[in-house]
Amino acid sequence: MEDLKVKEKFNWPVTILLILGLFTVLFPLYMTVIIAFKQPSEMTNDIIGLLSFPKSWSFENFAEAMRVTDFWRSLFNSFLITAVTMVISIIIHSLMGYAVARNMNTSKFYRFSYFYVVSGMFVPFAILMMPLVKQTAQLHIDNVFGVIVLYVVFYMPMNVLLYAGYLKNIPIALEEAAHVDGASTWTTYWKIIFPLMWPMHATVAVLTALGTWNDVMTPLVIMSGSGVNTLPLAQLNFQTQFGTNYNLAFASYLLALLPMLIFYLVAQKQIINGVTNGAVK
Amino acid sequence: MKSQNERRRTFLCISIPILLLFFGFNTLPLIKGFIYSFTNFRGYGSYDWVGWRNYVDLFTDSRVGNSYWFTFKLAIVATILINVVSLIMALALNAKIKFKSFFRGVYFIPNILGALVVGYIFSYIFTYILPAITHAASMLADRNWAWVAIVIVCAWQSVAMSTLIYISGLQTVPEDVYEAASLDGATGWKLFRHITFPLIMPFVTINTVLCMKNSLMVFDQIMALTKGGPAQSTESISFLIYNNGMNGGQFGFQSANAVIFFIVIVVISVLQLKFLNKREEQL
Numbered sequence: 377m378e379d380l381k382v383k384e385k386f387n388w389p390v391t392i393l394l395i396l397g398l399f400t401v402l403f404p405l406y407m408t409v410i411i412a413f414k415q416p417s418e419m420t421n422d423i424i425g426l427l428s429f430p431k432s433w434s435f436e437n438f439a440e441a442m443r444v445t446d447f448w449r450s451l452f453n454s455f456l457i458t459a460v461t462m463v464i465s466i467i468i469h470s471l472m473g474y475a476v477a478r479n480m481n482t483s484k485f486y487r488f489s490y491f492y493v494v495s496g497m498f499v500p501f502a503i504l505m506m507p508l509v510k511q512t513a514q515l516h517i518d519n520v521f522g523v524i525v526l527y528v529v530f531y532m533p534m535n536v537l538l539y540a541g542y543l544k545n546i547p548i549a550l551e552e553a554a555h556v557d558g559a560s561t562w563t564t565y566w567k568i569i570f571p572l573m574w575p576m577h578a579t580v581a582v583l584t585a586l587g588t589w590n591d592v593m594t595p596l597v598i599m600s601g602s603g604v605n606t607l608p609l610a611q612l613n614f615q616t617q618f619g620t621n622y623n624l625a626f627a628s629y630l631l632a633l634l635p636m637l638i639f640y641l642v643a644q645k646q647i648i649n650g651v652t653n654g655a656v657k
Numbered sequence: 658m659k660s661q662n663e664r665r666r667t668f669l670c671i672s673i674p675i676l677l678l679f680f681g682f683n684t685l686p687l688i689k690g691f692i693y694s695f696t697n698f699r700g701y702g703s704y705d706w707v708g709w710r711n712y713v714d715l716f717t718d719s720r721v722g723n724s725y726w727f728t729f730k731l732a733i734v735a736t737i738l739i740n741v742v743s744l745i746m747a748l749a750l751n752a753k754i755k756f757k758s759f760f761r762g763v764y765f766i767p768n769i770l771g772a773l774v775v776g777y778i779f780s781y782i783f784t785y786i787l788p789a790i791t792h793a794a795s796m797l798a799d800r801n802w803a804w805v806a807i808v809i810v811c812a813w814q815s816v817a818m819s820t821l822i823y824i825s826g827l828q829t830v831p832e833d834v835y836e837a838a839s840l841d842g843a844t845g846w847k848l849f850r851h852i853t854f855p856l857i858m859p860f861v862t863i864n865t866v867l868c869m870k871n872s873l874m875v876f877d878q879i880m881a882l883t884k885g886g887p888a889q890s891t892e893s894i895s896f897l898i899y900n901n902g903m904n905g906g907q908f909g910f911q912s913a914n915a916v917i918f919f920i921v922i923v924v925i926s927v928l929q930l931k932f933l934n935k936r937e938e939q940l
Binding site: 386387404407408421468475476479489492508509611625629636637640644651652655 | 660663664667668671672675676678679681682683684685686687689690693700746749750752753754755756760761762763764765766767768769770771772773774775777778779781782785786789790813818821822825860863867873874876877880881894895898899902903908911912915916918919922923926
């Protein structure tokens with residue numbers, strides 16, 4: 377009887393430690409919000425001056441930051457790149473995963489293709505970077521389109537691995553039944569297999585979106601000098617314009633973080649599930 | 658038979674264009690990088706073949722040497738720190754605590770934020786907030802301490818991810834294993850050391866490999882916090898390749914550096930998987 381009681385009790389010491397630990401996560405965010413709302417004149421050198429509430433909660437800094445960093449256009453580019461990459465990745469990578477998973481056991485060609493694509497995971501961007509800059513410039517795709525193409529290629533190893541793994545658990549009998557009814561392989565895929573893979577599509581969508589949204593290096597090297605920015609790239613490129621006006625800078629940082637924070641608030645469960653699936657599989 | 662052919666044709670129509678795309682933007686640049694590494698290409702203009710000279714020079718170049726030293730120091734310290742902290746976090750978040758889903762939600766936030774902006778925010782903390790408390794100079798301006806600041810920022814973000822993986826590891830341990838062990842008198846540290854830890858060993862492998870790989874490729878944090886300084890003490894390999902290869906006229910030389918870096922990453926990943934898999938089997 378006593379045992380049961382113990383089990384229903386909450387572990388309060390650990391709960392309290394976790395509450396204290398929240399400080400490490402929330403302090404940088406708190407500081408960002410506070411500084412973003414302040415005026416430069418409120419920024420004294422002592423710790424209280426830096427971290428106290430602003431005198432008034434005005435959105436002036438944000439309006440100015442939006443103007444300086446061309447916020448809406450950067451946001452649009454980030455959104456465009458992420459959304460298109462996500463959709464193309466789901467379509468192409470799942471198809472490739474399907475072709476590989478269904479033929480790996482019988483065909484050397486597909487077994488080779490699988491290991492060929494998946495081993496791409498070990499290739500660091502640093503070695504591709506310089507040749508890719510030349511290559512995209514020669515092909516005249518040193519722009520948003522080129523960045524999307526590169527992302528689709530970079531995420532292919534991981535996503536094909538995930539899709540192929542998932543398809544092993546989908547019985548082939550389903551397709552064979554459809555075949556007997558006279559449906560082509562192509563139709564069978566879209567009508568039967570693709571809808572069955574929704575849990576994996578969600579995982580792929582989350583992993584691809586998180587990676588592309590926050591990436592700096594690819595757009596930095598591919599689109600440099602074109603004046604086209606993504607949200608993180610704008611922070612890098614306008615860093616000098618903020619100068620010592622940290623209030624303006626932090627308003628801009630907060631704006632850059634906000635879309636992802638809102639998305640996380642809305643789709644927290646899907647994001648956490650997606651990330652866990654991707655890492656553990 | 659006709660349907661067999663149709664099936665084969667469809668699969669080829671799917672896979673060949675995709676493989677070509679992959680070849681064109683992954684394998685082809687890899688080969689090109691390899692070829693450039695034997696030239697003295699500056700990124701523009703004409704160039705000559707220099708044979709193995711870039712590779713020979715790499716081993717005597719102190720700046721390259723420093724970047725490897727810094728990157729490995731960072732990767733090893735960060736990997737250990739992240740794994741220890743996130744294992745403790747996972748144990749805490751998996752305990753019978755109140756507000757469980759709230760805690761899990763909040764502690765994951767650092768992982769979804771962009772590393773560059775996080776770097777800028779921490780740069781301010783290191784430059785203004787910490788010195789205001791400690792009355793010491795900024796860590797970022799001290800060549801002996803700047804790397805520690807980068808470890809902290811990397812850890813702040815990565816702990817969230819590793820914790821999540823450890824939590825899903827802890828959830829694979831069946832409840833009755835604990836019950837059986839506590840009947841045998843195992844509690845606390847003993848229980849963890851002999852029961853929990855061996856059972857989640859596969860997740861230690863995942864986390865170690867992931868952390869190591871991510872920290873070896875560190876770039877955004879360097880861009881935001883130090884730009885390689887002070888006195889080139891925090892130049893990661895990726896940063897050096899980007900900085901000198903793209904803007905410093907060392908396209909060929911840094912290509913050689915990138916080839917070595919690529920080999921290093923492959924060797925480390927394979928070794929880690931082999932070594933840690935062996936431990937799993939033994940346990």
